[in-house]
Amino acid sequence: MxxxxxxxxxxxxxxxxxxxxxxxxxxxxxxxxxxxxxxxxxxxxxxxxxxxxxxxxxxxxxxGMINAHAHSAMTPLRGAGGDLPLMSWLNDVIWPAEARMRPADAYAGMLLGCVEMLQRGITTSAEMYMHAESVVDAALTAGSRILMAPAYFDLPGAPWRSALTDIENWIDADGLRFGPGDRIELCYGPHSAYMLPDEALRATAASAAARGALVHIHVAESTAEDSEQRALHGSVPQLLEKAGLLEGRLLAAHAVHLSSHDVRLLADHGAGVAHCPGSNGKLASGIARLVALREARVAVGLGTDGPASNDDLDLWEEMRLAMMLARLTAEDPLALTACDALVMATRGGAEALGRTDxxxxxxxxxxxxxxxxxxxxxxxxxxxxxxxxxxxxxxxxxxxxxxxxxxxxxxxxxxxxxxARVDRVAAQRAVAVAASHLMAATP
CATH class of the missing domain: 2.30.40.10 (Urease, subunit C, domain 1)
Known part of the structure; x- marks a missing residue:
């Protein structure tokens, strides 16, 4: 035809x-x-x-550029706890605020996040967040393309089993991709190995494999997380392998603390990595082994992480940071060229997400x-x-x-x-209202 x-x-x-x-x-x-x-x-x-x-x-x-790891609906929380290390930032500021988040807050945050990304040339983002239907509605309103991974944990009042069932039902009802121009792809969002039991990881692997879906998970982001998981399982990638997650489509966000064996595991299984130099630097999480990952031919894209941990949604800045950190750690100005960085922000992100379109x-x-x-x-x-x-x-x-x-x-x-589709000023006002609600009782 x-x-x-x-x-x-x-x-x-x-x-x-x-x-x-x-x-x-x-x-x-x-x-x-x-x-x-x-x-x-x-x-x-x-x-x-x-x-x-x-x-x-x-x-x-x-x-269009591809943001390989984001929590863009967090725009109402931008700047909150900005000088805290990762775990204190999460436990003392972010998670208490997010416990008060309503669907309308997530919609407002995502709508502004989409406008911000589109204005910076980011047409696709891999999102992990709560209130997933509101996040999807906001992306469709703005005209963005997203891979939506509803986040789940093992927490009181938020059982991972019901979250997993909800994702299965959503994919079975609407398909992996839907919306104008297939703008939405549904994924699985197990938050991390340290926030879920082994059983949840195994169940996620089986469910995602049956549907050909991407699993989007934080991997070895902080030193504390990495040390604990290495003591229990050898490393986070080794745990993911045991759970069966490396047998399917997997996106490892951050992947900062990796041994040479971990890098080889990811490469051998075709896993993708979202490199987030800005967030990793702000939270003092460490410098990912980008040169080693690239040498092993791991598919690596660039991610901003959330607008509360970066604090912008700008892949141009991530390109520059990635180049500077790679060159400094390798002591080689050719460790990552401008062409290399631009590829990572575009087709590299697609490869990390397992997308060919x-x-x-x-x-x-x-x-x-x-x-x-x-x-x-x-x-x-x-x-x-x-x-x-x-x-x-x-x-x-x-x-x-x-x-x-x-x-x-x-x-x-x-x-x-x-x-061309959203009143940016009105979107910013809505985020201000959401921020006032979310941060009302946060120290």
Whole structure:
């Protein structure tokens, strides 16, 4: 069947984000009516086009970025307990506040989080949070693409078995993916090995495998967690292997404290890792072994973590932090290049999530795209510079302030830097109301 074109885009520079981070000069991208890309290549080689919806961009067109680990609905808790270490921050501030969270609070937080991410060129995020239906509704309102992993723990009043059953019923009723442009993918969100019994991990592995679903879990994030799990199980990855979780689709968030054997386990089983340098640094959790993970060919994407532990939702900042920390730890300026970081923020995130339909501009991919303006000082040398210099200026110098327009599944959701679907000021007011409620009794 011949796809009908919905729109043709021309740009002086297109970054398809293939494995070699190639730069396409004077490129064209065609988007079919189903929201998928039907052509990406040189303008001179584009197929005949008789439509009227041609867009001539003045800057760089690239794929939407993928936030591989986030709790974006936490925008009402931004800044709370900001100078505490991880476990004190969780136990004394965040979890007491979240115990008061209502569905409306989660919706307000996620709506603003989606707008913030879209404005920064993030079109997809892997979310782990409570009140999952409200989070999904907010993402659909904003036009974002998310992988939703409802979080569950082993806590009084919140039994993990019922949470697991709820996820199973939701997937069985709506399927793994649904919504316009398949914007929503349902996943499993066991919080961590230290917050769940072995039985819950084994049950999660079996349930997710039966449905082909992704399991999104915090792994070896802090020293204290890692020491306890190593004493009990050898390591968190070894426990995950014993539970059967490494046999299916697994996303290991943070993965800071890994031995060489742990890295090999993740690589051998095809697990993905969400590297969160900003959150790890703020909470003094440690520096993940990014170079070792990449050398072992583990699929690694970049994550912001939650807006209360970072405290922004900006993958451009994560790219720069990842590069600097990798170079410092390896004492090698080539340990992670600008091209490497850009790949991690796009197709690398897709690979970590086990997705083959996002993260690059190629035929059959969803048309999740970002237009970068080049009228700022960052591009004063122009676009006719060597490819390596162009990528360097984009990643090191330009960043989120240069994002102009964003499309998800071919639909424009950011126009001229602002949401095309959400009143940002009203969304911020709603978050202020939620924050007042959530933090009322928190020291």
């Amino acid at each position: 011949t796809l009908q074109l919905a729109r043709r885009f021309h740009a002086p520079v297109v970054l398809p984000m293939d494995a070699t981070c190639s730069v396409l000069r004077d490129g064209t991208v065609d988007v079919a009516e189903n929201g998928r890309i039907s052509y990406c290549g040189p303008r001179g080689d584009a197929p005949p086009y008789q439509g009227h919806a041609e867009t001539y961009l003045t800057g760089i067109l690239m794929p 996002i993260g690059s501009l190629a035929t059959g991919m969803w048309a999740d795209m970002v237009h970068i303006g080049v009228d700022g000082a960052e591009f004063a040398a122009g676009l006719d510079v060597p490819d390596e210099q162009l990528i360097s200026n984009l990643v090191w110098a330009a960043g989120s302030r240069s994002v102009r327009d964003v499309w998800v599944a071919g639909e424009q959701v950011i126009a001229g830097g602002q949401s």
